[in-house]
Amino acid sequence: MSQAWASDELARQLLRLRYWQHVMNEALKHKRFTIPIHVAFGHEAIATAVSAAMQPEDQLVLTHRNMAYNLARAGNLTPLYEEYTLSPAGVGQGRLGSMNVANPAQGVEYASSILGNNISVACGLALAKQVKQQPGIVIVLTGDGAMEEGAFYEGVVFARSQRLRVLILVENNNYSMSSTIPQRRCPIAVDAICRAVNMPYWPLAGNDVMGYARALEEARSAIAQGQGPGCLEVQLSTLCQHAGPTPGWPTDPKCISLERGFIVEDTPNDPAFVLKQSLGADQFDALCDEVLDEQRAWAPAGRA
């Protein structure tokens, strides 16, 4: 990890992602967007860690729930917000909607709304690195729902067979839309799949952004050395509704509002809560104030 990504900067970045997602959620509540949007409350720790671990030569391939990662890579709310308003000033010139937002200038090459579709594309990007003899790795996101697709297995086999520098990152939030894993399928042991093809596997849980950053750096380093692909499975909770604003309807049991502060849920499921436990309340509150001041300084007026 570079010096720039000291622990306080990781904490600050996590809180920025949380704040920006609050802004997006409030805008959704006020129906400011015509496109469907998948907010990613609860994904901030892993998104911060992935972005911190990425080197300039690395590439990122995302899913439909790409908001936290795109915000982390852009380091700025405006390009994504503008994209959601279909503005030509958006990161994709207002042509990509929300589920396919890419930002090649910041390493985000592709995002797919089709479950399992993106792993093979990541394999192609990694194969291109081999052919062009370029350094770097390709990090591709998938989830516990997408890995049910045959494309997941195909991609694992292809990446391993060609020894591609691909890190497959499984975000396991236990949900595919509104169905939990027990409601829809048998358990799948990702570690066993990785063992079956002789591929390294790293499990992550707990939402500790500092620990996640160290783990990502270790995984990235192993893959960058050219030993072939690896898989990192992170347990997390998506704290908001599948799509649209939260609350999504008058009696929605989930309620998210910036007025309640940065933290959405006082449990280890919330990376902001875990950060507060780690830093202590005083330091956490000071960092939150710092982020709020910083964002007030350049957030477009009247947006949230």
Next chain:
Amino acid sequence: MGPGGARVMPSYLQAVNQVIASASAQIPNLVLYGENINTGSHICGMTRNLKTPPGGRLINVGNCELTHCGVGFGLMMAGVSSILFVKQLDFIVLGIDHFISTYNVVRAHRDPARLGSFTICVIVCDQGWQGPQSSFNALGDLCSLARVPGYALTNASDAARIVPAQLRAPGFRLIALSQRLFPTEALAPEVLADDGAGAVLQYSPGEDATIVCANFSFPHGWMLHQRLREQGMSAGVFGVNYVHPAPWQRILESVARTGRLIVLDDSKSVHLLGHSLLADVARQCPGARARLISREAEIDPGVCADQLAVEYEELASWVASGQPEPVAEAGR
């Protein structure tokens, strides 16, 4: 040379294979990949004699067509060109997601000039006797689904024009070979005009009829052209590919001159390229008469022969007689 000094014409397969092998060997950093690409029969001969391009790769891959298609688009985004070789058009159905979804994202925001070239070379099992599966013969339907160009190679001349150009062109396309034609002698008609980089090829001028060949029906059209010539008539002969919008103004001009159009289409699609052409002819050449020779409405899904029935003499008589038949009632 053959016995007695007679010139031995290559087969369709040999001619097409030679063009593919020669063109692919000259493209730097090109990735050639596919199942059984360099083992066994080399995919029925399609990939025989392939050489690893300079700086490129030749990869024999496992059985995962969906992933292979996605890989091609990933390479394309990175500016690396590739050719995926596939044994059967049926297998490509597994990769349609990428033609449509992935390529749409690429097309929505990437600079087309900076994309790599991605071509799928695929064999259509149109030789018959394959049974309920392995007989998918509707290249145009795949192209229409994803709004991508598709080229059906029907002779040595169209292969020589289309393959070298398309393998270098940024973006995506399908190039299909006919397994029915594999053992046949390669036709090598002179190309008189080429509109849209292989979209519409004209092989013959003519005054009595216009013959348009879609999918792999060119040998039928060429045979009909020769029959007409034997009877003192001439026909403009065209081959059309699945390129949208279709640049077939030259065909319309021919129909306006000859007044008689015969469209041959041996695909199994319900929505034929010929239907669009007939609609344009009806609008732009109102006095013209037309025939559409296509498959029967009911196609046996079981094991059977797989030939387009063409009544050459009857068609020649129709051209000679000038029997009235409005375009709107053409076809069967």
